[in-house]
């Protein structure tokens with residue numbers, strides 16, 4: 025008995041579970057260790073402590089969450105519902121500590137227990153419930169919605185397996201299943217009481233009721249239950265704590281019972297497995313759509329649960345159905361939730377007996393659609409037979425919407441059959457398909473693009489006919505990112521410097537960063553600025569060493585491209601530049617050169633062969649360049665494996681140069697570009713997406729611009745693009761391509777990169793070769809600018825100082841004012 029530990033539980037006056045003082049936190053952490061983990065300090069693993077701490081932090085959010093929900097139900101304030109198939113929220117612990125303002129107290133409480141906060145933060149498995157930019161945008165918006173005290177709910181899918189973990193073996197990407205739930209998730213709250221049924225398959229029956237109304241009943245082939253799993257999302261230093269509500273699929277109990285009674289135990293279990301499959305795994309494709317039946321079922325599943333939940337809350341608020349659009353707005357994050365148009369109609373007409381015209385008014389007023397892509401291959405369409413098979417009743421409703429909509433178009437543009445064919449919700453060329461972007465546009469009162477250039481192109485190209493019909497529906501809301509996670513949490517040293525220089529307050533009004541401009545020539549400030557960047561680069565260098573074994577010089581220029589691997593993002597253009605530098609050094613070993621460390625990161629969709637080959641090429645170049653004595657450390661190339669939010673925290677703040685080099689007209693906005701800018705990286709980029717606005721804000725003298733503009737890209741294409749001509753007319757480009765083709769970066773295997781080189785020479789759909797000369801020239805300017813440390817530091821400061829526009833707070837403010845008509849609601853704690 026003598027061995028039993030004496031527990032360090034200080035006696036404190038502060039209440040259990042809500043006290044924010046050091047002693048109360050320390051007591052509650054130890055209590056949780058015992059009561060929830062069933063451990064005592066001497067044998068607790070770091071993970072036990074992580075759980076005990078997380079539960080203590082979660083407790084502190086619960087009173088806020090309850091007060092927030094209560095205020096929304098009691099008030100007649102409108103609630104913003106953000107519908108997204110992806111939420112890439114990242115690790116929660118560190119962010120929650122910052123938003124609650126208890127980081128320092130928790131650090132002290134842990135220290136008293138002999139524990140290190142940073143070590144516990146590092147343990148957390150992140151929920152990878154998204155592919156990249158689109159899912160991360162939804163997460164940044166949740167943070168801003170709570171911080172701006174906007175009544176809001178995020179609705180999505182609780183995937184059991186999120187985006188795969190990426191490992192690199194022999195230079196190739198290997199996908200490993202993401203087991204984020206294996207050790208339990210302390211942040212989520214299962215809500216078995218909040219559950220809805222969702223139908224699939226089967227057939228419909230129609231009849232006419234006593235009042236002569238046409239009625240339809242859907243007789244589904246099977247039904248799945250959606251159960252709510254809530255993640256509280258506290259705002260920054262406010263009482264508001266909104267909810268991210270993700271739906272988990274389960275079997276409907278009655279099915280089991282029926283089959284079991286019939287003696288078919290196996291079939292009963294099969295049913296359960298089929299139902300659970302729905303929310304099992306995230307589709308790992310970033311831009312192009314897979315067109316898979318399960319994917320459509322996932323989309324309908326979460327949309328139906330979310331709309332049913334909104335109707336439940338409407339009733340709870342004591343409001344009639346006619347007030348639905350006054351109480352709720354649903355923002356569709358891309359077309360993934362666009363089935364909401366037909367599903368809300370179905371819920372109103374079939375299940376609430378609302379007349380079609382009234383239902384249509386409600387639906388349109390309630391819904392708004394954000395478009396995220398101009399790439400034709402990424403526009404979502406579903407084959408008609410598949411749609412009919414999975415969602416027969418929804419297809420009927422889409423036909424009815426379409427018929428009424430096309431009547432409207434016929435009246436406006438009589439005799440214009442081509443226009444009708446283009447605007448129809450059904451693509452009738454070849455095998456028929458349902459066009460989800462058209463459905464979302466017709467069923468929404470507002471449609472927005474995500475950067476000024478993107479919105480303009482949207483109006484001129486993919487949605488041109490719609491913009492002509494309803495010009496007032498269209499508007500731009502340039503994306504943003506949250507400075508809480510991407511500055512305060514991931515760049516604490518910069519945050520301290522900012523606090524001490526311009527005062528606190530910048531994190532909730534990022535335009536205040538402008539005050540930094542006054543210090544851009546202050547030598548003492550420049551030194552401190554450089555010291556922060558240097559420390560961040562050292563931290564990244566250490567991570568690079570431990571993840572890849574590669575040793576990099578933290579004083580070299582850190583030139584970083586991290587994002588999904590995609591031909592339109594042109595990681596291979598960056599690679600060609602590295603090869604060019606390598607060839608120059610081989611030709612002239614004494615060449616004086618700005619030392620650079622090139623860092624790449626990003627996942628390729630498992631079925632995207634060319635993207636995987638690009639990863640292999642980068643690793644091939646790294647192997648050669650990093651080990652060539654001629655290079656002598658002047659160039660280093662790193663492929664940082666498994667780019668996710670957690671790794672992003674160390675990568676963005678360490679960048680000197682941000683690579684935003686997509687073909688003009690292809691990247692809708694980009695948000696990585698904004699994270700780099702806030703953290704003082706300079707951008708080398710094309711006039712694409714939000715780069716245009718970044719350059720406008722930063723000033724052209726603080727931005728390295730290159731490449732064809734969107735209209736020049738179109739002109740080159742129209743006039744006939746022959747990439748091989750570009751290769752033949754530039755010696756350095758030709759030599760770089762030949763070196764790849766020779767097998768130099770594939771241990772002599774001349775076949776490995778043949779498809780990539782041939783693609784560039786003979787097709788080059790993203791004009792890599794057309795932009796090569798301009799890119800190399802601008803990179804030379806970068807190298808030159810780096811030599812003048814003072815000038816570079818000044819430009820770095822200017823980038824941060826002028827990044828205020830790119831806060832997600834600004835973006836959410838615009839949605840509230842122009843699209844949702846929603847105002848903040850202050851939350852009082854008793």
Ligand SMILES: *Cc1c(COP(=O)(O)O)cnc(C)c1O
Pocket residue numbers: 155156157158160586587588667668669672693694695696697699
């Ligand atoms: C910001 C972010 C992205 C989006 O990056 P882009 O450069 O805009 O494509 C993708 N993945 C992660 C993990 C991010 O943090």
